[in-house]
Amino acid sequence: xxxxxxxxxxxxxRWRDATAVLIAHAPADLDGPGAAxxxxxxxxxxxxxxxxxxxxxAQVEADGRWSAGGARTFAEWAAGQRGSSVGAARAExxxxxxxxxxLPEATSAVQAGRMxxxxxxxxARFAPTSEARRAALASELPDRNEAALVAKAQRMGxxxxxxxxxxxxxxxxxxxxxxxxxxxxxxERLVFARRDNGxxxxxxxxxxxxxxxxxxxxxxxxxxxxxxxxxxxxxxxAALTDLARLVLxxxxxxxxxxxxxxxxxHVSWEAYQKLAGSGTGEASHGGRGPLVGPAxxxxxxxxxxxxxxxxxxxSEVTRIVFGPDSRPLDVGRAQRTFTGPQRRAVIGRDRTxxxxxCGAAPMLGEVHHVRWWGRDNAxxxxxxxILLCWYHHDLVHQRNLAIRWEPGGxxxxxxxxxxxxxxxxxxxxxxxxxxxxGSPVLARRAAPGAPPPEDDCGPGWADGSQQGLPDQxxxxxAG
Numbered sequence: 379x380x381x382x383x384x385x386x387x388x389x390x391x392r393w394r395d396a397t398a399v400l401i402a403h404a405p406a407d408l409d410g411p412g413a414a415x416x417x418x419x420x421x422x423x424x425x426x427x428x429x430x431x432x433x434x435x436a437q438v439e440a441d442g443r444w445s446a447g448g449a450r451t452f453a454e455w456a457a458g459q460r461g462s463s464v465g466a467a468r469a470e471x472x473x474x475x476x477x478x479x480x481l482p483e484a485t486s487a488v489q490a491g492r493m494x495x496x497x498x499x500x501x502a503r504f505a506p507t508s509e510a511r512r513a514a515l516a517s518e519l520p521d522r523n524e525a526a527l528v529a530k531a532q533r534m535g536x537x538x539x540x541x542x543x544x545x546x547x548x549x550x551x552x553x554x555x556x557x558x559x560x561x562x563x564x565x566e567r568l569v570f571a572r573r574d575n576g577x578x579x580x581x582x583x584x585x586x587x588x589x590x591x592x593x594x595x596x597x598x599x600x601x602x603x604x605x606x607x608x609x610x611x612x613x614x615x616a617a618l619t620d621l622a623r624l625v626l627x628x629x630x631x632x633x634x635x636x637x638x639x640x641x642x643x644h645v646s647w648e649a650y651q652k653l654a655g656s657g658t659g660e661a662s663h664g665g666r667g668p669l670v671g672p673a674x675x676x677x678x679x680x681x682x683x684x685x686x687x688x689x690x691x692x693s694e695v696t697r698i699v700f701g702p703d704s705r706p707l708d709v710g711r712a713q714r715t716f717t718g719p720q721r722r723a724v725i726g727r728d729r730t731x732x733x734x735x736c737g738a739a740p741m742l743g744e745v746h747h748v749r750w751w752g753r754d755n756a757x758x759x760x761x762x763x764i765l766l767c768w769y770h771h772d773l774v775h776q777r778n779l780a781i782r783w784e785p786g787g788x789x790x791x792x793x794x795x796x797x798x799x800x801x802x803x804x805x806x807x808x809x810x811x812x813x814x815x816g817s818p819v820l821a822r823r824a825a826p827g828a829p830p831p832e833d834d835c836g837p838g839w840a841d842g843s844q845q846g847l848p849d850q851x852x853x854x855x856a857g
Contacts, residue, residue: 400420421494422491422494424495425488425491425494425495425496426488426489426491428495429473429477429485429488429489429495429498431470431474432470432471432473432474432477433474433477433478433485434474435456435467435470435471435474436471436474436475436477436478437474437478438452438456439452439456439471439474439475444456451464452467452471453465453467453468453471454467456470456471469499472502472503473498473499473502476501476502476505476506477498477502479506480505480506480512480515480516480524481498481501481502481505481506481515481524482524483524483525483528484497484498484501484502484524484528485498487528487531487532492528492532493528493531493532494531494536496536497531497536497539498531500536500539500540500543501524501527501528501531501543504540504543504544504546504547505524505527505543505546505547507547507554508551508554510550510551510553510554511547511550511551511554514550514551515527522546522549522550527542527543527546530542559584562582562584562585563584565582566581566582566583566584566587567581567582568581569581594621595614595617595618595621596617598617598620598621598624598742599613599614599616599617600738603733603734603735603736603737603770604734604735605734605735605798606736616768616769619768620742620768620769623742623768624741624742627741627744643673643674643675643681643686643689643690644673644674644675645672645673645674645686645690646670646671648670649670649671649672649673649686650690652670653683653686653687653690653750672686673685673686673689684772684775684776685772685775687775688771688772688774688775691744691746691747691750691771691775716745716758716763720745720758720759720760720763721745723760724745724760724763724764724765725740725765727760728740728764728765729765730765731743731765731766731767731770732764732765732766732787732788733766733767733770733773733774733790734790734798736767736770738767738769738770740765742767742768743765743766743767743768743770743771744765744766744768744771745763745764745765745766746763746764746765746766746771746774746781747762747763748762748763748764748781748782748783749762761783764781764788774790777792777793778793779791779792779793779798780792780793
């Protein structure tokens, strides 16, 4: 054994010298085809060496003397020795155990350069995971043994090979596959954590639940507008929120009842007045005047002015008056800014999100006040409402876009007066607003090029009265 160790040390020294000679070459001296040829050979050699390293790590684990150092697990010990992550050390040790155990064909294939180490890692991850699967690997049956799986690795990429091996594992041991599924179900989780400017979350779903979620996200994401510069990940994140809004807006979680409010925002009357009087649609807290607190969620988390403006634009408002000891003295009635008939009328007229180039379905948005209803006595009416999807409703408030009805349709303007793009009327000309979704909402048809009608298709207050807001206390917006 001493002689073997000496020989191995000499081989390692030669290998290090050869590596130093190799990496001294400048890749820039090679053309594309030449670099690709060298790359293939280097990657094959690296796979061979790394497979040998994994087998060495498995030998260290089997020896057991590593535990004398006080590490709780071998993966933690190995990670500490090489400065890697615990997960990477655990995966390398598992690969080494498989290559020196139930996967001799894969070991030979990697050593001969006929199989990549990544293919071998896939095989080690899913194949020798039960007695029935190990028996199938060692069998002489050409449709299921290890030799057949190794041969397939040479004909396909790693992603496709992973699917093939997983199907093989499910086929040769369905009982183990069912147990793995049950374990995955038990491991499902979704954890939320509040951060400075948002919420992070991480979790795990079974394959089918993940597929359901991804399919739903794709259906909600749709095709981006022409000027939508968000990345795929950003649009997917917005789609996840849209899914939640869709469930809540349609009352899908409460027996079909149409109960839209689902987020409560607490704001002082002073802050609400600032928002109502702001020419930009935002509540500014700067200057030398009295400091006005921001709008807050139920747990006290402050929200951005543009978010406050967007929620206030289409929400229920409840007045709560507090006494000196912070005890509620009076709770007013809820004011819904757009009634059900009004919403149906706006949807019947606009059909889709009217932001230039969007066209999102009505179920993915809400009605925006073209003129702020708390300023200049702007009415809560069909003529003062426009259908916007959730994303573009936020965008309008964030960028303080001005919206006007001009001959032919809605026009969106930036703060410098430039036009985002003028949209024409909905397809087919001005829609007949006499009937929307089977409910009579307006009695007359809009004339071509005429502004949206100002009909107020419902009471401003939930109980039918038209009372104004109080001059003190706190408001709770549910949107």
